[in-house]
Amino acid sequence: MTTIRDVAQQAGVSPATVSRVMNGLVGYTDATRQRVEGAIKKLNYEPDSLARTLKTRQTSVIGLLAPMVSDALASEVMRGVEDAARERGYAVMLGRTGVKSTFIAGYLRTLRTYRAAGVILISAVITPEMRQLLGPAIPIISVAISDNSGSPSVAINDELAAYDATRYLLKLGHRRIGLLAGDPVSVFVAQPRQRGYERAMIEAGCATVTAAGTFFYESGAPGLAQLLQQDPDLTAIFAMSDEMGAAVVNELQKLGRRVPEDVSVLGFDNTSTSQHVHPALSTIAQPLEEMGQIAVRKILRSRDLGPRVVQHRLIKRGSTGPPRASS
Structure with missing residues (x-):
């Protein structure tokens, strides 16, 4: 069975660096990240999610909620979120909530129970009620929309x-x-x-x-x-x-x-x-796919949750x- 030490040896880095890359933390270069991600793919490494849950009190799940948004736009963001999450050993829980606040609240309660690593909203702003339902330990970020309040977001102007x-x-x-x-x-x-x-x-x-x-x-x-x-x-x-x-x-x-x-x-x-x-x-x-990837990296770093404006073309x-x- 492939271990994190095998990945580290393949990439020429320490196990701690592999862990930082997989969890979206800081402290390494882009070249290092690419070597680690390449080693993970080559060795088909799957992290022990149970051990990580016991250690961090956090599951390897990222919530992705799509309120009222077009399927075409949502699918582009989803692709980016899933790719970035998978590279880091996380699964994505998708919820299509529509516009009913009760549906959104239900998903958020479930994600809090699961101790999700974070929640990404597609084209929906973060409300105080959402933060209260999730609690202070779970980061939340919106993609493809910004309320210009400084809330966590990845969006164009x-x-x-x-x-x-x-x-x-x-x-x-x-x-x-x-x-x-x-x-x-x-x-x-x-x-x-x-x-x-x-x-x-x-x-x-x-x-x-x-x-x-x-x-x-x-x-x-x-x-x-x-x-x-x-x-x-x-x-x-x-x-x-x-x-x-x-x-x-x-x-x-x-x-x-x-x-x-x-x-x-x-x-x-x-x-x-x-x-x-x-x-x-x-x-x-x-850049919807890229925006989904950025959102995953930001919530896993958790200290990097300010608004991010990306370029349109x-x-x-x-x-x-x-x-x-x-x-």
Whole structure:
């Protein structure tokens, strides 16, 4: 049976260093971490989780809770969380909680009973009630959302990302740009993104045209109808999620409008959905998988739980181009 000493010998480090790497602690270089992780994979090492539980009074479980969030976005974050957790000998307990606080509370109580190593929330802010249910010993962090209060989080700057997205469409020559927004009650995602869009449009001297969606595919077609009712001559639409963006592309084509020749469409998130539509969707990329990995490292270090802002980037694909008059 492979032991931690075997891994240490293979990697050329001490058993204590292997333990620090597996638990996400500090005190080693990236090169050392890569050697240790390579040795773990090569030797197929599986840590004795029972012994670790008895020693640390903590199980090898990380809770991953997804309240109301799109499947495409959640799956990207999950992949990063599971990869980072597995490398460190942790299992992931997934809970799809919806929007019902009773479901979230139930999962948190269970994770506290299990003495989980930490909890990661996907696109949901941390509330005082959540902290109380978990207790002070279990760290919690949110991914893909930040309330700007200093709470533990890994997220992009949503307002800046939406501003950059709108500026890109403006630079292509579009002046009649509609926004298919997310749920208006989404204070920490939809509202900042709308502010970014409005700021760019106002700076360019252009009128804003908005319709509310839900971030989900099903809201794309009715949202598009609302936008076109306000301005039938829109030449570009910025959707706050790839799912809504994909729905807009499909619905425009049903209406006989070509994408991007008649109407350009820009999404948000760079999930797999953005490439499963024709033409492929230009989008603002959140590094969702990497964000999940960062969250795992932060909760296992436990002393590194401040907010982390990661960089977004623009992905240009076939769904955007200059308006016909500018072509």
